[in-house]
Amino acid sequence: MATSSTHEAPSAIELLVGFSRLLASAVDPAEILAHLATAAFGLQVSASVVIGMGGGEGPRVLHVRGLPDSLLGLTSAGVDLDGDFIQLLIDASAGSCSDARTYPLVSGGGLYGALVLLDQRAVEPNRATEELAEAMTNLAAVALDKAFHEAELRRTLDDLRQSREALLRSERLRILGEMAAVVTHEVRNPLAAMGGALQILEGRLASAPSEQKIVRMVLDRLAGLNAMITELLTYARPKEPNLGPVELVKFAREAVESAASDPASAGISLTVIGSAVSCRADRDQLWGVVLNLVLNASQALKGRGEITLAVGRTPGWAELAVCDNGPGVPEELRARIFEPFFTTRGGGTGLGLAIARGVVERHNGALDLLNPEGGGAVFRIRLPA
Numbered sequence: 001m002a003t004s005s006t007h008e009a010p011s012a013i014e015l016l017v018g019f020s021r022l023l024a025s026a027v028d029p030a031e032i033l034a035h036l037a038t039a040a041f042g043l044q045v046s047a048s049v050v051i052g053m054g055g056g057e058g059p060r061v062l063h064v065r066g067l068p069d070s071l072l073g074l075t076s077a078g079v080d081l082d083g084d085f086i087q088l089l090i091d092a093s094a095g096s097c098s099d100a101r102t103y104p105l106v107s108g109g110g111l112y113g114a115l116v117l118l119d120q121r122a123v124e125p126n127r128a129t130e131e132l133a134e135a136m137t138n139l140a141a142v143a144l145d146k147a148f149h150e151a152e153l154r155r156t157l158d159d160l161r162q163s164r165e166a167l168l169r170s171e172r173l174r175i176l177g178e179m180a181a182v183v184t185h186e187v188r189n190p191l192a193a194m195g196g197a198l199q200i201l202e203g204r205l206a207s208a209p210s211e212q213k214i215v216r217m218v219l220d221r222l223a224g225l226n227a228m229i230t231e232l233l234t235y236a237r238p239k240e241p242n243l244g245p246v247e248l249v250k251f252a253r254e255a256v257e258s259a260a261s262d263p264a265s266a267g268i269s270l271t272v273i274g275s276a277v278s279c280r281a282d283r284d285q286l287w288g289v290v291l292n293l294v295l296n297a298s299q300a301l302k303g304r305g306e307i308t309l310a311v312g313r314t315p316g317w318a319e320l321a322v323c324d325n326g327p328g329v330p331e332e333l334r335a336r337i338f339e340p341f342f343t344t345r346g347g348g349t350g351l352g353l354a355i356a357r358g359v360v361e362r363h364n365g366a367l368d369l370l371n372p373e374g375g376g377a378v379f380r381i382r383l384p385a
Helices: 012-024 029-041 084-092 127-204 209-236 248-260 283-301 352-362
Strands: 047-053 059-065 099-107 110-119 244-247 268-273 278-281 305-314 317-324 366-370 377-384
Touching: 012 029, 012 127, 029 047, 029 059, 029 110, 029 127, 059 110, 084 099, 084 110, 099 127, 110 127, 127 209, 209 352, 244 248, 244 283, 248 268, 248 283, 248 305, 248 317, 268 283, 278 283, 278 377, 283 305, 283 317, 283 352, 283 377, 352 366, 352 377
Parallel strands: 268 305
Antiparallel strands: 047 059, 047 110, 099 110, 244 278, 305 317, 317 377, 366 377
8 A cells, every 4th residue: 555755734723732832831022922933934924023012112023034134123113013114024025025914912911012924925815824823923922921920920929038038137137236235235345344454454564574465365355356246236236328429449449558458468469440430338338348358358368369459330330349369159158158147267257248238238239249250259349320
């Protein structure tokens, strides 16, 4: 028995089922529209064009099949989607198309755009092709509606998660503030009295160097403990910034000069790069943030390496990045690096980076840890320009 080597063309139902399966796995609106352009072009038309509505900019070509890619991005403000813009497409085909049919992408969310089928034939279009194109457009519109609603739901859930985290942080800060008040009264004041008495004792032991050395060690420990309490108070009771103009390149150079005098920076190259960029900030608070980042970088370099303060600008933002060529931050620690009380150094409180991020956020900015390709670490401060 002879067998045929030809295959029957897929039915309309098979085409729609295959197309709906593609849409079911697509979550990005651009992917959905690309599938629509490809599937429509498979209906044996000369070209398919997917148009999106660009708000005040008017319709815009998002995807093309069967026509030059130079049509991508074609737009015309104020032009009607159903009239002159379609003629623009026909004219752009340089005579290869003479007929156009438009299928609007309409769903519950409104008008998203349209599918345009262009053909050389000036005769009545095939009814089956018309129905298939219309069905595909309707399926794509529903998929777009679903994608936009899911994106909105994800944004809402993210907002709720961030709000919950902010409430938890606020509650922790409230409790920490109460504890800090107790610490100040019950610990810091006696420490100050002890320190004063020991300083008097140190002066009286000038003729006994060995005993004087012991007193000096105790005073150093008290100073370190007092610094830890100060850091705790700074985190628990943050001050609102007193904003004023700050020119970041000049500011960075002054910070480098100050950091260079610290013993931790001995043997480390400190440089500033960038052009003049200004922002509004609390100079004293920003000074503390930058010196903390430079000190952290110096400790990571262990006395040898390079630290660069890079100043730049992006739309709406002034940026100051503290970059080093040290070992960088291990991947498993990056998610926790800004958590309060998290530290990898013995003797540290783990509040330095948490305080720094809080200061920058109260400036309506952001402090981020970047992952440079060449290694090292980059802490970027972004402030409103």
